[in-house]
Amino acid sequence: xxxxxxxxxxxxxxxxxxxxxxxxxxxxxxxxxxxxxxxxxxxxxxxxxxxxxxxxxxxxxxxxxxxxxxxxxxxxxxxxxxxxxxxxxxxxxxxxxxxxxxxxxxxxxxxxxxxxxxxxxxxxxxxxxxxxxxxxxxxxxxxxxxxxxxxxxxxxxxxxxxxxxxxxxxxxxxxxxxxxxxxxxxxxxxxxxxxxxxxxxxxxxxxxxxxxxxxxxxxxxxxxxxxxxxxxxxxxxxxxxxxxxxxxxxxxxx
Amino acid sequence: xxxxxxxxxxxxxxxxxxxxxxxxxxxxxxxxxxxxxxxxxxxxxxxxxxxxxxxxxxxxxxxxxxxxxxxxxxxxxxxxxxxxxxxxxxxxxxxxxxxxxxxxxxxxxxxxxxxxxxxxxxxxxxxxxxxxxxxxxxxxxxxxxxxxxxxxxxxxxxxxxxxxxxxxxxxxxxxxxxxxxxxxxxxxxxxxxxxxxxxxxxxxxxxxxxxxxxxxxxxxxxxxxxxxxxxxxxxxxxxxxxxxxxxxxxxxxx
Numbered sequence: 001x002x003x004x005x006x007x008x009x010x011x012x013x014x015x016x017x018x019x020x021x022x023x024x025x026x027x028x029x030x031x032x033x034x035x036x037x038x039x040x041x042x043x044x045x046x047x048x049x050x051x052x053x054x055x056x057x058x059x060x061x062x063x064x065x066x067x068x069x070x071x072x073x074x075x076x077x078x079x080x081x082x083x084x085x086x087x088x089x090x091x092x093x094x095x096x097x098x099x100x101x102x103x104x105x106x107x108x109x110x111x112x113x114x115x116x117x118x119x120x121x122x123x124x125x126x127x128x129x130x131x132x133x134x135x136x137x138x139x140x141x142x143x144x145x146x147x148x149x150x151x152x153x154x155x156x157x158x159x160x161x162x163x164x165x166x167x168x169x170x171x172x173x174x175x176x177x178x179x180x181x182x183x184x185x186x187x188x189x190x191x192x193x194x195x196x197x198x199x200x201x202x203x204x205x206x207x208x209x210x211x212x213x214x215x216x217x218x219x220x221x222x223x224x225x226x227x228x229x230x231x232x233x234x235x236x237x238x239x240x241x242x243x244x245x246x247x248x249x250x251x252x253x254x
Numbered sequence: 255x256x257x258x259x260x261x262x263x264x265x266x267x268x269x270x271x272x273x274x275x276x277x278x279x280x281x282x283x284x285x286x287x288x289x290x291x292x293x294x295x296x297x298x299x300x301x302x303x304x305x306x307x308x309x310x311x312x313x314x315x316x317x318x319x320x321x322x323x324x325x326x327x328x329x330x331x332x333x334x335x336x337x338x339x340x341x342x343x344x345x346x347x348x349x350x351x352x353x354x355x356x357x358x359x360x361x362x363x364x365x366x367x368x369x370x371x372x373x374x375x376x377x378x379x380x381x382x383x384x385x386x387x388x389x390x391x392x393x394x395x396x397x398x399x400x401x402x403x404x405x406x407x408x409x410x411x412x413x414x415x416x417x418x419x420x421x422x423x424x425x426x427x428x429x430x431x432x433x434x435x436x437x438x439x440x441x442x443x444x445x446x447x448x449x450x451x452x453x454x455x456x457x458x459x460x461x462x463x464x465x466x467x468x469x470x471x472x473x474x475x476x477x478x479x480x481x482x483x484x485x486x487x488x489x490x491x492x493x494x495x496x497x498x499x500x501x502x503x504x505x506x507x508x
Contacts, residue, residue, distance in 0.1 A: 042298035042327070043359045048291060050447070050455035073296070073360075077458065081442035102372060104490055105297045106327075118356060120439070149502050159492045161503070176503045180491040185374070188335035193304070201304035204331065229503040233492035236358055237434040238413045238485040248403050249415070249430045249483040 001027025001151065004087035004116070006075040007095060008038040008108025011056055011067045015094035018136035019126065020060035022144040023091060026151070030087065031058060031065040032079040034072060034108075043111035044071045053078060072112035080119060088151055090116030091143060093126035096134050098164045100218045101182040101211075104232060113160040114234055122150050123160040129222050130167035138173050139165035142227055146176075158235070164218055164228040174226035181230055182217035184208040255281025255405065258341035258370070260329040261349065262292040262362025265310055265321045269348030272390035273380065274314035276398040277345060280405070284341065285312060285319040286333040288326060288362075297365035298325045307332060326366035334373060343405055344370030345397060347380035350388050352418045354472045355436040355465075358486060367414040368488055376404050377414040383476050384421035392427050393419035396481055400430075412489065418472055418482040428480035435484055436471035438462040 003023045007016045011033035023029050032053070051074060056065040068075055072092065080086055092112035099107040109125045116123030126143045128134045142165060155161065162181075166173060186206040193201055213219040221228035246253075257277045261270045265287035277283050289308070305328060310319040322329055326346065334340055346366035353361040363379045370377030380397045382388045396419060409415065416435075420427060440460040447455055467473040475482035500507075 037302060042296035042325070042365065044296035044298050045360055045458065047458060050457055051444075052453070052455055071296070074458075077442045077460075078444065078456070081444045081458075081460070082446075102488065105368070105372075105488060106299050111296065114359070118359075119442070146503060149504070153498070153502055156492065156494060156499075159494075175506045177505055178495065178500050178503060180493075181489070188331045188373075190305075190332065190335045192336075199306070201306055202332070203304055204299065204301060204328075204335075206331075206335070229499075229505075231492040231495060231499060232490045233494075234356065234359060234490065235435070236486045236488065238410065238487035239434075240410060240413075240487075241432065241485060244407070245410075245483075245485060246432050248407055249400060249432060250403070251431055251483075252429045 002085060002087045003027050003029050004079050004090045005029055005031045006033045006072055006092050006112045008034065008072045009096055010034050010036045015096055015136055017058065017060050018140040019091060019094050019143060020058065020062050022140040023147065024061040025144060026148055029062040030079060031062050032068060032075040034075065035067040035069055038072055038108045042106050043073055043114060046070045046074050051078065072108040073115040076112050076115040087121060089147055090121050090123040091126065091147060094136055094139050095127035097127060097131045098129035098222060099125065099127045099162065100164055100222065101184050104162060104181060110162055117158055117160040122155050124150060124163060125160065126163045128165045128167055135167055135169060138168065138170040141170065159231050159233050162230045162232045164222050166222050166225050168225060174224060176227040176229050177221050179218040179221045179228045179230045180216055182219035183212040185210040256339060256341045257281050257283050258333050258344045259283055259285045260287045260326055260346050260366045262288065262326045263350055264288050264290045269350055269390055271312065271314050272394040273345060273348050273397060274312065274316050276394040277401065278315040279398060280402055283316040284333060285316050286322060286329040288329065289321040289323055292326055292362045296360050297327055297368060300324050300328050305332065326362040327369040330366050330369040341375060343401055344375050344377040345380065345401060348390055348393050349381035351381060351385045352383035352476060353379065353381045353416065354418055354476065355438050358416060358435060364416055371412055371414040376409050378404060378417060379414065380417045382419045382421055389421055389423060392422065392424040395424065413485050413487050416484045416486045418476050420476050420479050422479060428478060430481040430483050431475050433472040433475045433482045433484045434470055436473035437466040439464040
């Protein structure tokens, strides 16, 4: 059993360490992770600069740990390229902060799991819904239990699991529930500042204004204290065509 | 009529200029684009560093042109934040090189259009299937025709159009056809080299090995010389649940 671990918080993040220790109970663990913070990296891959991999020493019983200057998706490609044995499972995380609703589109944590699924490998993304003082014990324990089931039973083709765990001690954590992605809308705000040389710069500072947080969504599950597990695919073709799009794009009639 | 143009090849790219000139025939054009090449940036947004915007002078009749140090998705947020009037249309491109099949997941060109759609704005991504010597006349002319229809009729909610144009002169170009995204699988290869100080570095160099390039796919349409138009959504919840996933994740039975 060979398990690849990556993340987007960087190879030194405590969530990765907690995950690596639990996964080492299931099999051989290989860590390939960004050398630094890559949050909201999206599903980027690096085509225009060379990539580096440096061996690291981690405080967890792993077979190998490599830090890279690439994105989370790069890490999965680096770990599986050039005839390296393919892992039985990719686990990405544990991310500090939830990856809910359309955050999945921006999340480096999720894009690593998506890259795993694109390569035909069973993959899981795990996040804990807290930035400041995350508790990793419960989420790491659940990740191990889920990983073990996934390795045994497999996942549907081209699907990965996106797991979000409320930041609660194990005893207070609700049951895992299957969810769909919620949907939020943001009012985009820029915080405009001036550098010491008088030039403007900007920070994004938008907050969600509307939310599809109905029961059944990942957002609702986490708010209710449950572990949210969403099956995520990447078939982006919209199939709701109402018959009018052909005319709109100028497609010749048959 | 207000049209926002962005891309991932950078604000100086000839494809952006060709697009801006055509779109200026339809209305006011605002350009907000990366200051440099951002290909394969994915759907990243920039949370961990400040963003800059610098006015640029472009050889096209645009109202305003701003170069940013952000990603293509950042550009769309920057262009619509802080109460700037919302554009009627976002057009991203014209990209040098096709964005077909799962390339949509990695493409900065497409992620800008997706960001537009996330904000509720009609959006189009346009690419021409040639890196070395792209012809932009035919693709820019089609983009203008399509943009005009989209502004008039609108797109389905949460859907953008991904357009790929073969690199042919207008007279040889086939008709536009509605397509679905194809699917390719890559064997990941790393080209390993040594820098002058003897340290290894790597370039990605994989090629696709398998391809769902059946009739009906974007890949097949472009190979046949047709303009491919794919409606793309971003509802990533997999809804094919066969009833077994609940047990797999440990969901309690009702």
